[in-house]
Amino acid sequence: MNPVLETRHLTKAFGGLVAVDDVSFQVAPGELLALIGPNGAGKSTCFNMLMGQLKPTGGTVWMKGDNVTGRTPRQIWALGVGRTFQITSTYPSMTVVENVQMALISHHKRVYSVLPFARRLYRDEAIALLDMGGLADQADRHCAVLAYGDLKRLELAIALAHDPFILLMDEPTAGMAPTERVKLMQLTADIVEDRGVSVLFTEHDMDVVFAHAHRIMVLNRGALIAEGSVDDIRGDPHVQEVYLGGGTVFGDTDA
Amino acid sequence: MGFYLAQVLTGLANAGALFMVASGLSLIFGVTRIVNFAHGSFYMIGAYIGYTLMQVLPGAVGFWGAIILAGVAVGLVGLVVEMLVLRPVYKAPELFQLVATFGVILVIQDLALLIWGPEDLLGPRAPGLRGVVRIMGEPIPKYDIALLVITPFVALGLWYLIARTRVGVLVRAATQDREMVGALGVNQAWLFSGVFALGTALAGLGGALQLPKGGADLLMDFNILTSVFVVVVIGGMGSLPGAYLAAVIISVVNVFGVTFLPQSTLVLIFVVMVLVLMIRPFGLFGREEVAGEHGQVGEPETPIHPAGPRVRLLVAVGLVILAMLPLYGSSFSLVLATDILIFCLFAASLHFLLGIGGLVSFGHAAYFGGGAYVAALLVTHANSPMELAFLLAPFGAGLAALIIGWICIRLTGVYFAMLTLAFAQLLWSLVFQWGEVTGGDDGLVNIWPSEWLKASTTFYIFTLIFTVGGILLMRHVAHSPFGYALRAARDSERRAEATGINTKRVRWMAFTLAGVMAGLAGGLFVFSKGSVFPNELEIARSFDALIVVFLGGVKTLAGGVVGGAFFKGVEEILTRFEYWRLALGLLIIFVVIVAPQGIVGTLRNMFRRHVKDET
Numbered sequence A: 001m002n003p004v005l006e007t008r009h010l011t012k013a014f015g016g017l018v019a020v021d022d023v024s025f026q027v028a029p030g031e032l033l034a035l036i037g038p039n040g041a042g043k044s045t046c047f048n049m050l051m052g053q054l055k056p057t058g059g060t061v062w063m064k065g066d067n068v069t070g071r072t073p074r075q076i077w078a079l080g081v082g083r084t085f086q087i088t089s090t091y092p093s094m095t096v097v098e099n100v101q102m103a104l105i106s107h108h109k110r111v112y113s114v115l116p117f118a119r120r121l122y123r124d125e126a127i128a129l130l131d132m133g134g135l136a137d138q139a140d141r142h143c144a145v146l147a148y149g150d151l152k153r154l155e156l157a158i159a160l161a162h163d164p165f166i167l168l169m170d171e172p173t174a175g176m177a178p179t180e181r182v183k184l185m186q187l188t189a190d191i192v193e194d195r196g197v198s199v200l201f202t203e204h205d206m207d208v209v210f211a212h213a214h215r216i217m218v219l220n221r222g223a224l225i226a227e228g229s230v231d232d233i234r235g236d237p238h239v240q241e242v243y244l245g246g247g248t249v250f251g252d253t254d255a
Numbered sequence B: 001m002g003f004y005l006a007q008v009l010t011g012l013a014n015a016g017a018l019f020m021v022a023s024g025l026s027l028i029f030g031v032t033r034i035v036n037f038a039h040g041s042f043y044m045i046g047a048y049i050g051y052t053l054m055q056v057l058p059g060a061v062g063f064w065g066a067i068i069l070a071g072v073a074v075g076l077v078g079l080v081v082e083m084l085v086l087r088p089v090y091k092a093p094e095l096f097q098l099v100a101t102f103g104v105i106l107v108i109q110d111l112a113l114l115i116w117g118p119e120d121l122l123g124p125r126a127p128g129l130r131g132v133v134r135i136m137g138e139p140i141p142k143y144d145i146a147l148l149v150i151t152p153f154v155a156l157g158l159w160y161l162i163a164r165t166r167v168g169v170l171v172r173a174a175t176q177d178r179e180m181v182g183a184l185g186v187n188q189a190w191l192f193s194g195v196f197a198l199g200t201a202l203a204g205l206g207g208a209l210q211l212p213k214g215g216a217d218l219l220m221d222f223n224i225l226t227s228v229f230v231v232v233v234i235g236g237m238g239s240l241p242g243a244y245l246a247a248v249i250i251s252v253v254n255v256f257g258v259t260f261l262p263q264s265t266l267v268l269i270f271v272v273m274v275l276v277l278m279i280r281p282f283g284l285f286g287r288e289e290v291a292g293e294h295g296q297v298g299e300p301e302t303p304i305h306p307a308g309p310r311v312r313l314l315v316a317v318g319l320v321i322l323a324m325l326p327l328y329g330s331s332f333s334l335v336l337a338t339d340i341l342i343f344c345l346f347a348a349s350l351h352f353l354l355g356i357g358g359l360v361s362f363g364h365a366a367y368f369g370g371g372a373y374v375a376a377l378l379v380t381h382a383n384s385p386m387e388l389a390f391l392l393a394p395f396g397a398g399l400a401a402l403i404i405g406w407i408c409i410r411l412t413g414v415y416f417a418m419l420t421l422a423f424a425q426l427l428w429s430l431v432f433q434w435g436e437v438t439g440g441d442d443g444l445v446n447i448w449p450s451e452w453l454k455a456s457t458t459f460y461i462f463t464l465i466f467t468v469g470g471i472l473l474m475r476h477v478a479h480s481p482f483g484y485a486l487r488a489a490r491d492s493e494r495r496a497e498a499t500g501i502n503t504k505r506v507r508w509m510a511f512t513l514a515g516v517m518a519g520l521a522g523g524l525f526v527f528s529k530g531s532v533f534p535n536e537l538e539i540a541r542s543f544d545a546l547i548v549v550f551l552g553g554v555k556t557l558a559g560g561v562v563g564g565a566f567f568k569g570v571e572e573i574l575t576r577f578e579y580w581r582l583a584l585g586l587l588i589i590f591v592v593i594v595a596p597q598g599i600v601g602t603l604r605n606m607f608r609r610h611v612k613d614e615t
Helices: A043-051 A073-080 A096-107 A123-132 A148-159 A178-195 A206-212 A230-235 A237-244 B002-032 B039-056 B059-089 B097-116 B142-164 B166-176 B178-183 B188-209 B220-235 B240-260 B262-279 B309-323 B331-356 B365-382 B386-408 B413-433 B456-479 B481-491 B493-498 B503-529 B539-552 B559-574 B580-594 B598-614
Strands: A005-014 A017-027 A032-036 A058-063 A081-084 A166-170 A198-202 A215-220 A223-228 B132-135 B138-141
Touching: A005 A043, A017 A043, A017 A058, A017 A223, A032 A043, A032 A178, A032 A206, A043 A073, A043 A081, A043 A166, A043 A198, A073 A081, A073 B493, A081 A148, A096 A123, A096 A148, A096 B481, A123 A148, A148 A166, A148 A178, A166 A178, A178 A198, A178 A206, A206 A230, A215 A230, A215 A237, A223 A230, A223 A237, B002 B039, B002 B132, B002 B138, B002 B142, B002 B166, B002 B188, B002 B220, B002 B240, B039 B059, B039 B097, B039 B188, B039 B220, B059 B097, B059 B188, B059 B580, B097 B220, B097 B539, B097 B580, B132 B142, B138 B142, B142 B166, B142 B188, B142 B240, B166 B178, B166 B188, B178 B188, B220 B240, B220 B262, B220 B413, B220 B539, B240 B262, B262 B413, B309 B456, B331 B456, B331 B481, B331 B503, B331 B539, B331 B559, B365 B386, B365 B413, B365 B503, B365 B539, B386 B413, B386 B503, B413 B539, B456 B481, B456 B503, B481 B493, B481 B503, B493 B503, B539 B559, B539 B580, B539 B598, B559 B580, B559 B598
Parallel strands: A032 A198, A032 A215, A081 A166, A166 A198
Antiparallel strands: A005 A017, A005 A058, A215 A223, B132 B138
16 A cells, blocks of 8 residues: 655754664554654654754655655644644634534634634534543533643644644643553554554654554664564663663763 | 955954954843843943043043952942842843833933933043054054953953852853753852843943943943844854854944945944855854753743623723713813823734734834835825825834745744844934935925814724724734634744644744734724824834833733733823933833732732632
8 A cells, every 4th residue: 555654865964963764664544653762862853853843954755656845734734634743732712622613624724714603613623622531521621720631632632623634643641641641642543444544653652652553663873773563672682771771861871 | 455454453343343242141141031221321331430430530540540440330220220129120021121121221311311411421532542543554542442352351351250260150151041050059149139230330341441432321221232232143052152243343334334325324233244144043142042041931921801791881882972072071181192102012013923923022113114104205205195095104104024934934932032133223324324215314295184084083083993993903813713813823833833834834923913013003004193104113212112012911911901001101191201211111120010910810800819718
């Protein structure tokens, strides 16, 4: 099957520091792919290039066969890419359901409409999306008072609003309580199953990764050092060295 | 050759006072994030105090001593102002503090009038520095040479303080991350007070130092304020070398402008500013403000809802009472109500931009005065009928907003505010100096409405329809998808962009709409007064609207209208008294301290608490 997302030799340098170095990978339809690596490995930089927040210094990003390198986050969203952020990003002055309605309004290209009341538009659709994450009973609460775990689930609902073919989730469970983490990833896995969406996510919690990922890629110092099934990665001595301390995170050679 | 050198030297000498005032403003902004509108006032009292001291202290020692003492005295005044007025409101929403500093401007204006009287004071000559020296045949005042020498020393001293001392380390650290500095055990309250005192002392020093060149008068505060804003913005907020370089550029451009283009000196300065900002949006030495760098201050805004039936009924009753005013009110009350309604529409248009869009414009008068001038120019030069001129007023203002907005929305936060101010000043100086077309200072007169609207009653109803219509329209837009998208862009630009909302274009359209509405208010204004003068475009007019919106309540839908009605009303009553500025200034400071959420916001909170207590 054709990959829905592909990078070819993706590279990002900040001055002399090469944060992402010649990274190439593919995401298959319906795949739940984890990108792991120690702090500073380049995961978030990689994500920001996929979504258009950063411009790569080299290499290309392809989505469903189109070269999308250098497009803005807005254009990439319009292709059908949903995004959740490491630190949640919602509209605190709106209610929970209005947060989702806003994404739906944008999806239906009615951002510049001034006649209808926004709160009445696509409300049922928005409630249905919230319901998927178990947030429907909080729909009319003020978004600013939500618990962090609920905000993460709200972001997921927003990201799904335009029926994307792929979700990019940057540390979806960061900052959540352990039981909540498992629940959120279970929810994500269910969505992958039901909707056939692909998911690319970064994560620090190995339990979460090993429990749900179909495939794992390991990034260290900007480069992919391993890739394979859960069992492959678990048994990979090189990965163990990176994670359990071989001192290679910042390397003795160039320290 | 000698002539040009003389020009440059004069420019450099003029840059001295400007640099001191600007560096003070820059320091204060960098550490406390307060845009100190009152900075020009501290400069003014520096001049007055210096003048008084020079009368008392004898000789050369007395002269220079008076200048230094004036700086110290103004620093102490600044310290007191910071502790009494600003300390209680640091936790208020961002930029709210500037309202308090505006109150300080009014108070200082009247106090200076009380103490030193209305006459302009001629500054004494510096002992031993009277007369001129000839450089390549050109006369240069000796005092200019003295200023040329002194300024770099002050600049160097400041640089040493900031770059080499422990105090400087704290100041620079606080400029980057206030919270972290606080977490490391630095007493922020005293750091803020200290920096504010230092900044105002510099302003006072600048004021006293320019005495032999300019003297002291009551208009100094606003006159220097624009130049200082220009300097700080061109140099980059928070940058001392930037402030110095920009002060030199502006002063030299000004001197050459006076010689070669006396008709357009003011325009020239703002053109320079706009050009610099278009190439380097954060000034010559400034750096980008990272969104959210300083954290969200104050409680988050609550979700908005269309008014319920009870509120709608209340508004309808209020409108009926207003519409029947001609039946029971005096003709004076009709004129007053017309004024208030027009001002409310103007304030509401700024509130739309500021409250819903989070875009703080310091130059909204450009579109109010712009609309008024469009109508007045059409009537004067094209003999256009009133109806057409009135319709084209919002159109013309909207066109200006469309063009200016396109440039401004590329910036955010305080840089956006400053650039809007620069454009407003550009427009003002254009109108002020292009006398043949705009009448300059004499304004345009005899701009009366058509026969059927001549009576004050009919014009009042006409105004009521358009102002209320405009306000309700903006309120509805706030509830529409477009209004939501505007709030989305304000709340989280990152999320909005990642869900397909073109935040820049949304802001641009909002800026234009606000301009159209302000232009509508301006069109009504010019026909209600029969004339228009450049002061409808000036910085003080922009500030009026800004103050009213903040005091009414930024984070509420009705803030602009309520604030506008309340303060226009209060102003009408107070201006009958001699020292009305003092009273209004104190009132503003009082409201700022007791109601940091604005009038509407505070009332709402009280109501909610009340409801909670009962249940």
